[in-house]
Amino acid sequence: QKEVEQDPGPLSVPEGAIVSLNCTYSNSAFQYFMWYRQYSRKGPELLMYTYSSGNKEDGRFTAQVDKSSKYISLFIRDSQPSDSATYLCAMSFQGAQKLVFGQGTRLTINP
Amino acid sequence: EAGVAQSPRYKIIEKRQSVAFWCNPISGHATLYWYQQILGQGPKLLIQFQNNGVVDDSQLPKDRFSAERLKGVDSTLKIQPAKLEDSAVYLCASSKGTGKETQYFGPGTRLLVL
Numbered sequence: 001q002k003e004v005e006q007d008p009g010p011l012s013v014p015e016g017a018i019v020s021l022n023c024t025y026s027n028s029a030f031q032y033f034m035w036y037r038q039y040s041r042k043g044p045e046l047l048m049y050t051y052s053s054g055n056k057e058d059g060r061f062t063a064q065v066d067k068s069s070k071y072i073s074l075f076i077r078d079s080q081p082s083d084s085a086t087y088l089c090a091m092s093f094q095g096a097q098k099l100v101f102g103q104g105t106r107l108t109i110n111p
Numbered sequence: 112e113a114g115v116a117q118s119p120r121y122k123i124i125e126k127r128q129s130v131a132f133w134c135n136p137i138s139g140h141a142t143l144y145w146y147q148q149i150l151g152q153g154p155k156l157l158i159q160f161q162n163n164g165v166v167d168d169s170q171l172p173k174d175r176f177s178a179e180r181l182k183g184v185d186s187t188l189k190i191q192p193a194k195l196e197d198s199a200v201y202l203c204a205s206s207k208g209t210g211k212e213t214q215y216f217g218p219g220t221r222l223l224v225l
Contacts, residue, residue, distance in 0.1 A: 008151065043115070043202055043216030044154065088153050097142065097206065098167055099214065101153030 003027055006089055006102030015111050019076040023089035023102045026070065030091040030100075033065050035074045038086045038104065047087075048074065079109045113137065115217035117203050123223045129191035132220045134203030136184070140215075141208030142166075143180055145188050148200040148219070160186065161208055193224045 006023045013019055021035075032051055036044035048063040050056045050072075056063045062075040072091075076083055089102040116135040124130050136143050141162050146154035157176065159166040162183035171178070175194070180186040190197055200219040206212050 004153075006153070041218070041221075043204070043218050045216065046213050049213070090153070097214075098156050098159060099154075101155070103152045 001026055002103075003100050004089060004091060004102040007105055008103050010106040010108065012108045012110060013079060015079060015081060015109055017079050017109075019079050019083070019107060019109075021074040021076075021087050021089075021105050021107070023072050024070055025072075025091060028067070028070065029093050031094045032092045033063070033072050034090040034092075034099070035061075035063055036088040036090055036101075038088060040085075044088055081109045081111050084108045115203055115205055115215055117201075117217040117220050119220055120218065121221045121223075123225065124193055126195055126224050127192040129189065130193055130222065131187050131189045132201050132203075132222075134186045134188070134217060136186070136203070136205030137215055139207070140205035141183070142206045143186050144204040144206075144214060145178055145186070146202040146204065146216075148202055150199070154202055157188070190222075193222075195224050198222055198224045 004025045035048040037047045038044040050063050050065050053065050053067045060077045064073040086104040086106045088104045090099040092099050118133050143160045145157045147157050148154040157171045158168040158178045160180040163180045178188045200221050202219045204214040204216045206214045
């Protein structure tokens with residue numbers, strides 16, 4: 001079993017739709033949870049960063065962490081074609097900088 | 112502020128050949144990471160440097176992979192000899208190194224081993 005599981009998709013939705021991306025994990029010691037966005041032939045860039053359980057909102061993006069279920073989500077409201085990319089969840093342990101990534105979900109927003 | 116620079120961007124080699132990748136982190140960043148991203152997978156950490164010392168190389172295949180960070184700035188990652196399964200994108204990232212800060216990724220080097 002992988003430490004972090006993420007549905008690879010691909011996921012295709014119309015412009016303006018609400019997108020839900022999810023990851024599950026097996027190690028309860030993870031404390032920091034991140035979402036990265038990776039455009040084709042580019043490196044990942046940090047989108048959202050959450051410590052422990054709870055919600056965090058930034059513009060059209062909302063990140064949720066449910067540690068009791070070992071489940072994290074990223075919601076994108078009013079999705080735009082420019083949101084088309086691969087979205088990677090990542091996690092790390094307290095006191096460590098090493099990131100453990102999910103395999104990424106490829107998302108396409110159709111105009 | 113300039114981002115993380117990597118070269119070359121693409122490399123094609125035959126199996127059993129050797130190859131080297133170069134990374135220049137963001138100025139002032141103490142921590143440097145090398146990740147391997149196989150097609151369809153998320154990045155996997157190969158090695159982490161804090162200044163010029165190794166913090167974590169537990170997932171580096173040390174029989175064929177080596178990395179160094181001279182003077183705590185630039186870094187090189189070498190594969191010798193390469194195998195078909197080494198085909199991947201090699202990503203370099205850097206962070207300030209003061210705690211739980213953001214890692215900034217370079218564009219990566221895309222390696223194809225034939």
